Amino acid sequence: MRLFEATQHFFNEAADQLAVHDSLRDLLSTPLREVQVQIPYETDSGKTACLVGYRVQHNRARGPMKGGLRYHPGVDLDEVRGLASLMTWKAAVVDLPYGGAKGGVVVDVAKVSERELERITRRFIDGIHDIIGPDVDIPAPDIGTDQRVMAWIMSQFNKYHGFNPGVVTGKAVEHYGIPGRAEATGRGAGILALKLMQRLNRDPRETSVAVQGFGNVGSHVARFLSEAGCRIVAISDQYGARYAPQGLDVGQALRHVAQQKSSIKELNEGNLISNDELLEIEVDMLIPAAIGGVVTEANMTRIKAPMIVEAANGPISPEADRYLNARGVAILPDILANAGGVTASYFEWAQNRQHYRWNLQRVRSELERTLTTAYDEVSAEADARNISLRLAAYMIGIRRVAFATSLDGMN
Ligand SMILES: NC(=O)C1=CN([C@@H]2O[C@H](COP(=O)(O)OP(=O)(O)OC[C@H]3O[C@@H](n4cnc5c(N)ncnc54)[C@H](OP(=O)(O)O)[C@@H]3O)[C@@H](O)[C@H]2O)C=CC1
Ligand SMILES: O=C(O)CCC(=O)C(=O)O
Secondary structure: OOOOHHHHHHHHHHHHHOOOOOOHHHHHOOOEEEEEEEEOOOOOOOOEEEEEEEEEEEEEOOOEEOOOOOEOOOHHHHHHHHHHHHHHHHHHOOOOOOOOEEEEOOOOOHOOOOHHHHHHHHHHHHHHHHHOEEOOOOEEEEOOHHHHHHHHHHHHHHHHOOOOOHHHOOOOHOOOOOHHHHHHHHHHHHHHHHHHHHHHHOHHHOOEEEOOOOOHHHHHHHHHHHHHOOOEEEEEOOOEEEEOOOOOOHHHHHHHHHOOOOOOOOEOOOOEEEEHHHOOOOOOOOEEOOOOEOOOOOOOOOOOOOOOEEEOOOOOHHHHHHHHHOOOOEEEEEEEHOOOOHHHHHHHHHHHHHHHOOHHHHHHHHHOOOOHHHHHHHHHHHHHOOOOOHHHHHHHHHHHHHHHHHHOOOO
C-alpha cells in the first residue's frame, strides 16, 4: 500500500469513530493544492539536466501550511501527498496553529555536488515561490535537506518577495534559526520514547533500543536515549547497520560519522547486519528513523520489539499496524512521535516574525512541555476508549481540524 492510501486508511478509521460525515470527510482528506515543477539546472560539467519537484498543500484550516522538503530518489507525488496529509494531523495533535504541506525533489544528494544542490534548490524555489511564504506555506528540512538548503530557499524566496526569514524553518542558528531546532525531532522522539517506557513500566536503564537511520533524527534520538541510560544496540544508515547486543558507543558513532564522513558500515564496533535484519532483532524498543514503509506484511511476523517509536514518517503499513496491535506491541505513531521537529519549527517561525530568540534551555523546556501535553492527551484518549495510540492521535487531530473547518465555513 502506498503512503497516501495508508494515511487515508488511518484517517478513515478515526473518522469512522468520530462519525465524520462524508462531505466533511472528502474535504478533510482531499489535498488543497498539488504542484509539480520542472527543475532545469546546470551541472558542474556545463550540461543542462532536469529534475522534478513537488509541493503538496494538504489543509490550511488551522493556519499556514507547514512541512518539510525531501530530497531523495524515491520521492513521487503519492509519497509527498501522504507526507503532506501526515503534517495536517501532526500539527493538530500538538495543537500548533498550522495546516499541513510537504515537498520533495527526485534527486540522490550523494550524486550531486554542493554547487549543483544549490542550483537545484534555487531553481525549485523559482518554480514554487509564488505558492509558499510565511503566511501561506513554510518548508523545513526532511530527508536529504538541511540548514544549507534552508538558507538557499530563504535567499531565493527573498529575491522575489523581500527579506523574510519566516518563509522557512530549520535554518542555521547564525542565520535566523534557533538553538535546538536541529536536534528537536530526535530529542522529541526520545522524550516520548521515555513516556512510552513509563507507560509500560519499563526502566530506561534496562531497555535496549535499535535505531534505523543515523541522520538528523536517528542520531539525535540515539544520543538522547543513550544519555537517558538506554542501551543502543543497533544503528544504521542506507548502506547497512551495526549491531552489538551489549550496546554501541553512540558518542563514538557520532564522531565517526561527523569526522570521517563515512558510513555506519565502516564503524569499528559491533557486527555488520542489513537494515532489514535490524528491524527484526531481539530488542525492547525499535525506532525506525529513516524512510517509510519498512514494516509491512512482508516482515511483520518477524518483528520482535514490544515497543515501536515511529520517528520516521509512515514506517508501518496499515496491515502491519493491525497485526502488531493485535499482538500487543505498543506503537507511538509518527504524527506524535516525530512532532518535535515541527514544534521547534513553530518556535523558530514565531520568533522570526517578532525578531527575538529563545536560548537552548527555553527551547528544550517548551518542546518538552508541548510534547508532554500532546502525549498526555493522546494516552488519555487511548485509555478512555481502549484504542491504540495511533487511533487516538488521529482522532484528536481530525477533531481539531474538523472543528476549525466548520467554523471557517465552506463558502
Ligand atoms: N528532519 C526532521 O526534522 C524531521 C524528519 N522526520 C522524518 O524522519 C526520517 C528521517 O529524516 P532525517 O533524519 O531528517 O533525514 P536525514 O537525511 O538526515 O537522514 C536519513 C537517514 O536515513 C538513512 N536512509 C536513507 N535511505 C535509507 C534506506 N533506503 N534504508 C535505510 N536507511 C536509509 C540515511 O542514510 P545515509 O546517510 O546513508 O543516506 C540517514 O541515515 C524521515 O522519515 C523524515 O520524514 C520527521 C519529522 C521531522
Ligand atoms: O519542521 C517542520 O516544519 C516540518 C517537519 C516535517 O516535515 C515533519 O514533521 O515531517
